[in-house]
Amino acid sequence: MKRSTLLVLLSLLLALFLVACGGGGTTTEPAAQPTTGATAPEAPAAATCTDAIGCVEIAAGDPILLASSLVISGPNTELGLDSQYGVEIAIALRGEIMGHSITLQPEDDGCSAEGGQTSAQKIVSNPQIVAMIGTSCSGAGVPAAKIISDAGYAMVSPSNTSPSLTDPAQHQPGYLRTAHNDEVQGAAMAEFAYNELGIRKAAAIHDGDPYTEGLASVFSDAFKALGGEMVAFEAEAADATNVEPLLTSVATAGPEFIYLPVFIPLGSLIVNTASDIDSLSGVILAGADGIQSPSFLANTSGTSEEMYASGPDLSFSNAFYTDTFLPLYREKAGGDPTAPFHAHAFDATNMVLDAIEKVAQQGADGSLLIGRQALRDALFATSGLEGITGTITCNANGDCADPKISVSQVQSGEFARIWP
Amino acid sequence: MSPRFKEIDFIGVFLWLFRAVIIVLVIYGTVAKLFLGVGNTYSASTWLDFFISGLSQGSLYALIALGYTMVYGVLFMINFAHGEFFMSGAVTSTVLVATYLSASGFLDSNPLLGLLLITAVSILTAIGISLLTERIAYRPLRRAPRLVPLITAIGASFFWQYFFRGLFGSALIPFPVPAVLQGRISIFGLEFLRTRVVVMATTVLALIFLSLFIQRTKTGKAIRAVAEDKDVAALMGINVDRTISITFAIGASMAGIAGVLWGLVFRQVHFYMGFVPGIKAFTAAVFGGIGSIPGAALGGLLLGVIEAVGPPLFLEGLGLTGAHQLKDVIAFTMLVLVLIFRPQGLIGEKLAEKKA
């Protein structure tokens, strides 16, 4: 009796082992292959996959699945949720592709390396996901880019700006972005300050985030290269509250211009506090695209007047954005945008959707076959796409943002483009 | 027994060394800054600005720290969720009252009445949230091991944060400052920011009111009795549960006041605004001696001043880059230094040994 129970248990175990080993073999191979191997014989009406790194196969009636990995928890939530709304609006406006609806699987990158890694692992474990929009933070983007690329997927980030991500030595083959590389934006602001405004003494403030620190450093280097003097290079915690001592210190160093490429919470805090400090009264303030949004203006009404912000060209002044996009955004979010990157996310999503439209092969039964390498190629070949952040053209390293950085000035409570 | 003495000697030497190094660094930094002219040279009025800014920030810490210290006094627990009481009051009153008062122009024409209304809503919200939290998350666990309510407090903190984010959104919410309070005012020939004066004056008033309340009223005496010994207090006919609730409510109302003042100074509120000030205020409470009300006030003020004056004075003097980024390092090092000298905090009783 007992012996027989043991035997049954053992044989069960053996069976489990066999099944698991059989399965294990397929899971460790590149993720795209099981799909083709398992499904191709079942759907004879569909086109067959000839792609080098596999295909996504979408049965008739099934939705096209996209994923996003943006920061939707923690103190940076407003940054990621804002982008997510951009993605959702782009998907809603597209409606469907070749008779297939489009579904978004939102994930959280937590604005951290481990968050990026986990969400990317989750995304590549689902062979139905075509591509990913994300990540929000560069720190999350580094491990995510590796995993996504190794698995044969593609990702387009709306707000990673760290130069290392598209540095040829470290660039991953599945990585693209519609956000501006810090190298471009920081240098543009330095040039504007030095040549257009005639500034010779500048200061920079960042908050210890890779994005803000990167921009501040690039600005500082470029400004010095032009012949200017950096009188202060300071930092403050992103969740700082009392920034008066910091600004008083900076003011004493005598800058004519302060560059603060930080996000909205700290940005509006600094701008509001600066208006109370007499010794800063003649000093010009400038931010980066991190503050270019209506929410910033609402938080600094009056105090941000005449300050500058660098950002994507054409943004926020085209008719589509104000007439179609913003009403949809307000409908969705119940308020004004809380960050600027919804625009980049919208463009990134359209880039992906366009590429899918270009490479998807439709079978006789209505099913779709999307080659992963073909999709990547199509993404990298994106050129002249008119988005709301400008004209999107990708280079070989995945930088797709319009290289023309513009500088706008806050004039009567609105961003008005003044340069170039 | 001789090895043991050796051990203590070694530790003693280490601690003295630690104190000496910190003190030498502080003195060297100060001297270098003030007399050797390392880095920027600040004028006397700039130093005063640093100091006033620190005092005003410290007042806010003090108001929040009161809640920590009072709850600790009666329950011996770290009420981690206290920062969220502060946040709830600030956010709710801003969204539901301040925004509308400002849009209708009422706030500019009747600033005092408007602010009182905002403060009232802020206090009521904070009290409501604190009582709810106490009832659900703390009261059933009064006899549980000490760390258990700490965990429910952490849970409550997360819960309220994201609850209020769900209610009012994740965006930054502007706090309207009445026109009267913008700009500076001249007192005794010195220029002060009006909002800072309001903050300090309100804090002083709130502290006086609170200490009178604790010392003079019957409820105040009940709170002190419960803090001393719950069981004996119950024997004396004091309703312990009710007294504890009142303690929470008082702490929360101070946090509610702090919420509005915070809005006035920083002009923006946010669902995440309670976390960092909560930690800082808790630090301030320990700094002063947890359980002691004057201790919380003193600890808060000192912390604020150290954060504001420390970086330009010691750190810039030492020639370190990014001095202001390191203000938390100074604040916590000072805390360690104080606690090494006086393990019970600046003016705390020797509570720690007996009950902690």
Next chain:
Amino acid sequence: MTQTANFGKAVRIGLIAGVVALSVSAIGMVQSFDVRDIITGVLTLGQLLLFGAALLAGYFSWQKGEGVAPLGVVLRGLTAGLLTAVPVIALIFLTIAWPGIRTSFVNVSPALIEILTFGQEPVTGSLILLAVMGVLGVLGAAFDMLPQRIQKPLLYGLLWTLCIGLLSEILLLILRPYAPRGLLSFLFGAKGITPVTAVLIFILATVGSAWWAAQGQGAMQQRRATMSPSTATQLRRLNIGLLIIFILMLPIIMGTYLTEVANIVGTFILMGLGLNIVVGFAGLLDLGYVAFFAIGAYVMGLLTTEGHLGIGGLSFWTALPFSVLAATTAGIILGIPVLRMRGDYLAIVTLGFGEIIRVLVVSDLLKPYIGGAQGILQIGRPQIGSFVFVQPQHFYYLILAGCLLAAFVSWRFRDARLGRQWMALREDEDVAEAMGIRLVSTKLMAFATGAAFSGLAGAIFAARLSSIFPHSFNLLISINVLSLIIVGGLGSLPGVVVGALVLVGLPELLREFAEYRMLLYGALLIVTMLLRPEGLWPSPIRRRELHEAEEMAHRHDDELEEASSLA
């Protein structure tokens, strides 16, 4: 008299449930979760939240065992159910009276109102809502009138169906490589399970649990009782063997993503084991535990990176001892100044230490040496011969080895002289000192061991991500680790594992709750602690102590009540 009092309960419960339903609606959970099917086309998670409130209100609306007549039960359930709907209906009409409500409450959107009113006009919709909730209240109340032997299986059936519906995404992840696609699309909808599956699971679970209650449990117990001691040990060995094989095979069964989750859980188990020594054994409340994790990770990063910050260019295995050593040293250095502090003073100083490390790591001051905000990239991966650890599956075994080592060390220490000294210290420092325990070395030993495990976790973490940034090392990690050891059961080794699974694993698996993850996490912390203050898997000593204390407290309370009634 008692009748009205009982209705009072129904009213109170109904209103509480109503406020809960109103809250989940107003903070946007109902709307966000409405797209998430549990049973495709039948029930969404959003609806479950709303209707679950009414059902539970009905269930709790009457005092059991008071001999309430069936009609009374139905009426109480109805009251509770209807009252649950009232605040929600108030919300519906509020949106009509105040069209600008959304500028204040961002989640009270037209889409939410459409869900609440079933897409009808406000009045019709409210009536439907009222009717549905009333019926659910009655059902909930009536459920308890069923005989116990029907009630339990039904409950299990419902729970199983809901759980599987909720976890369908994960099941799909596991099954996808093995099952044919046709079968999967028959069992699972795009999100959630199909109605057929739901019915199937419900029947299986109900029948199964009914059978178990009627037959299986008895037979099993009988067999256990008649078993000879030698077979009992054999069976135990077999169970342990099966468990080991299961743990070893997990990454193969689970696939990449779930293994990744297991790795995260494992990292936290490793840290939890370390903190368990400091807090659980020695009773030293440490809120800055993340500092050692950071030190371990940064030392590993600096020693093995191929980037410009690299020093030494060591391999993972050579760098590992340095990481652990650095963390241990940091543990001792932190330990010395805080030796004389107790309780909450210790907590705040350790918290401060954690913050100091985090601020220093991100600062411009140390940027030239450790990367500042830009972190450390291109950290070397572990390598054995020509085999490089890349996949989560590879790291799984590395982390597992780390956890086993830490568990072994903890276990040996606990039962050794040192462990007893720690526990004496935890109970009463003064008495412990009087008994001749050397406070200094005992405390420092606890800090050092705890820090060493955390450093090890940090080193593996750095290698696993191959890039580290200062933001990963914030206070929340310390809080998380502390929570998991307390939720698991302070001082208990299996408790650490259970705590990590519940507080780290579950939230990872339920990532689809996205924005509301932390809210649910907070609620989970409160609920677990309320239900099991001693933790999910307490150590036997602690459980005994706690219950003793409880009994004492009860006796005490009674005395007090007597006293106060006298006064």
